[in-house]
Amino acid sequence: MDEIEDIEGDEALDALVRDQQSFHDLDRRLLRNRGMTDDEIDHLEAKEEAERQRRQRAFEERPAYIYSDEEIVRQEAWKSKSEDRLSAILAHKRRRRDFRPSTRGDISAALSVPGGLERIAPQSPRPVEMLETVHVHGDDKLTAGDLALHELLVATAYAENPEMDQERHVIPVRDALAFIGENARLQHLQQSLKRLTKTFVSFDLQGSKGRAWGEVPLLVAWLTAPDGEQEGRELLHYNLPIPVRRMMARPERFAYLELAPLAAMQSKYGIRLYRLLTALTFGMKWKKTYGDDNLLVFEFTPEELAERLGYPVGPEGLHTRKFRERAVAPAIQDLLGVRRFRARELDPIRGTGRGSPVEKIRIEVELCTPDPRIVQNQIMKRLSNRLVKQTLANEVFIRTVVRPDEPRYCVASSTWVRLRQQILPADTTLELVRTNELLGKLVNAFQVALHEALTGTCLTDPEECKSRGFRGAALLAEIDRTGPDVAALEFSKEELSRPSLSAPFGWHSTEVRRAISDALKAADRARIRRYKASLSASGEKTKLAQRREKISTGQEQASGKVDQAPRGEKSHRQVNDEYERWKSPERFAKKEAERAAQAEAEKLRELERESRRRELDHEDEVRGRGFSKRPASMKSRVYADEDDEIPFD
DNA sequence: CAATTGCGGGAACTACCGCG
DNA sequence: CGCGGTAGTTCCCGCAATTG
Known part of the structure; x- marks a missing residue:
């Protein structure tokens, strides 16, 4: 056990979790230490309680669906406001440099390993206009595979040449086949390309230099094989029509x-519906506040949807039932693999006429938690500092939630930090402390769930266990499929909505609670065993052993409590400095020297930034929109890290 | 070759309409 | 009020093309 604590270094968090009963007292103690009087604390608590009740009420009184009449307006306002903000940010960005969204994930790497596509889960940006305005002309003989292949070719071209100024792009035939499916043959690919080259589409673009329209083939493609006729070395060459390239090169608004999931889709309407919903949910963010269900409902008349999906409508009009059965249902089925949202078809709205005709087809979309791998690097830089500062200021010292494990099951500490930031609001002192507690619960619950899955046991109600997507065998499958980080995040989300292993006291019977707490200890022991086994397998040593070695060879000064950070009543800056000096004296000294030099440069930069900000605010005033009404603090947050910030998706 | 997808055709059912 | 027509529905069959 002593070993575990040394590796964790988060006793404070564990203590918090264990110390449920005195939790309330702890809040008070913390606040008193910060110099607040009891009256002020009471006032603060009353305020937070009122806020909690307001949220609760808002949650209970929330409209059934966002797309009810009144809500359409709110929805539009939300959308337009965010688009407004985005275009302002983008305009600002463009002044400084050409901005092009990057492809996420290495596509060819994903295709070269079996199962790599799902694990790496590459994403490719598309201009929103392109997602919503493409119309097929003439015979629409394209299959789902053809459409998916086309997306792959566009994605590859963009990944390798974001400027889209190359005439010709190349992709190994092997990669293309791997994308279409494991059983795909060269013959299939050739037929597919034949259909794609024969299909003409039209775009209707509203550009800065007027409109552009016309009919172009989806692509022109041919195959080559190197001399020697080696199997699997064939290349697929293709060029994309100029309108497509032009749109891709300078996207104003884009979605990923x-x-x-595109590769796995079986119905061509699945791919088209996916594109449509991606365009419709453009710029919307998954909201972390409690009480927000992140549900959107889109309503279409059958004719409208049929047109947007390219479903053939005969001269006698649309047969709604057939359309729903043959296009909408399979399309929704195909969307199951999409990570950004989950889609369901709701009962349609029926009219009062004969046979009660379907007037509106309703599709419900639930936005999901963002993939933790995305923007992780960007966000971590900002968050890790903030987390340390906040926690130190609150005298609850949490370095990181490190749970070292065998790589296959090891959840990166950054994932937990991200979870904390995204799922658990911590805007106030009291909430911060409670959030620590909740995060600890989730981390522990994940360990228990992993242990439970690996040992094949079930600690809670077996029926309920089976109904969950991230328990037992399902959890292991998810880990294998998407890696431990995504699995941990999805698991946590499920736990938050339906607590089971992290359930509050009184939820389970005494035996179950005891079983869970025993399992936690066993899980930790098993985890340490796995971790050490994987280390010795690769010939590495634990961090603690490395540290001891350093101390024994005199490279580092020994101290009684190596994992104890300095504490005290100090300013944030002082606490942070002390923390950094403690963490790495050399780096701190260097930083001290740099700081003086940077101070001057920073002053200049700040002046420059200020002038830019004014310029931007001026723009907003001209538009007469609410953009500049945001509080100053928020504004600086948005622009301070602007280079790193991915403002949407 | 078998299964699935895409699509046409059509029988049976249902709610409403207009007529006598 | 009862009746048949109508325009929608559900449910089912079958064929060609594509996929496995």
Whole structure:
């Protein structure tokens, strides 16, 4: 056990979790230490309680669906406001440099390993206009595979040449086949390309230099094989029509398409519906506040949807039932693999006429938690500092939630930090402390669930266990499929909505609670065993052993409590400095020197930034929109890290 | 070759309409 | 009020093309 604590270094968090009963007292103690009087604390608590009740009420009184009449307006306002903000940010960005969204994930790497597509889950940006305005002309003989292949080719071209100024692009035939499916043959690919080259589409673009329209083939493609006729070395050459390339090169607004679900889609309407919903949910963010269900409902008349999906409508009009059965239902089925949202078809709205005709087809979309791998690097830089500062200021010292494990099951500490930031709001002192507690619960619950799955046991109600997507065998499957980080995040989300292993006291019977707490200890022991086994397998040593070695060879000064950070009543800056000096004296000294030099440069930069900000605010005033009404603090947050910030999706 | 997808055709059912 | 027509529905069959 002593070993475990040394590796964790988060006793404070564990203590918090264990110490449920005195939790309330702890809040008070913390606040008193910060110099607040009891009256002020009471006032603060009353305020937070009122806020909690307001949220609760808002949750209970929330409209059934966002697309009810009144809500359409709100929805539009939300959308337009965010688009407004985005275009302002983008305009700002463009002044400084050409901005092009990057492809997420290495596509060819994903295709070269079996199962790599789902694990790496590459995503490719597409201009929103392109997602919503493409119309097929003439015979529409394209299959789902053809459409998916086309997306792959566009994605590859963009990944390798974001400027889209190359005439010709190349992709190994092997990669293309791997994308279409494991049983795909060269013959299939050739037929597919034949259909694609014969299909003409039209775009209707509203550009800066007027409109552009016309009919172009989806692509022109041919195959080559190197001399020697080696199997699997054939290349697929293709060029994309100029309108497509032009649109891709300078996207004003764009959304990401996930390639893995695209490859798996079986119905061509699935791919088209996916593109449509991606365009419709453009710029919307998954909201972390409690009480927000992140549900959107889109309503279409059958004719409208049929047109947007390219479903053939005969001269006698649309047969709604057939359309729903043959296009909408399979399309919804195909969307199951999409990570960004989950889609369901709701009962349609029926009219009062004969046979009660379907007037509106309703599709419900639930936005999901963002993939933790995306923007992780960007966000971590900002968050890790903030987390340390906040926690130190609150005298609850949590370095990181490190749970070292065998790589296959090891959840990166950054994932937990991200979870904390995204799922658990911590805007106030009291909430911060409670959030620590909740996060600890989730981390522990994940360990228990993993242990439970690996040992094949079931600690809670077996029926309920089976109904969950991230328990037992399902959890292991998810880990294998998407890696431990995504699995941990999805598991946590499920736990938050339906607590089971992290359930509050009184939820389970005494035996179950005891079983869970025993399992936690066993899980930790098993985890340490796995971790050490994987280390010795690769010939590495634990961090603690490395540290001891350093101390014994005199490279580092020994101290009684190596994992104890300095504490005290100090300013944030002082606490942070002390923390950094403690963490790495050399780096701190260097930083001290740099700081003086940077101070001057920073002053200049700040002046420059200020002038830019004014310029931007001026723009907003001209538009007469609410953009500049945001509080100053928020504004600086948005622009301070602007280079790193991915403002949407 | 078998299964699935895409699509046409059509029988039976249902709610409403207009007529006598 | 009862009746048949109508325009929608559900449910089912079958064929060609594509996929496995």
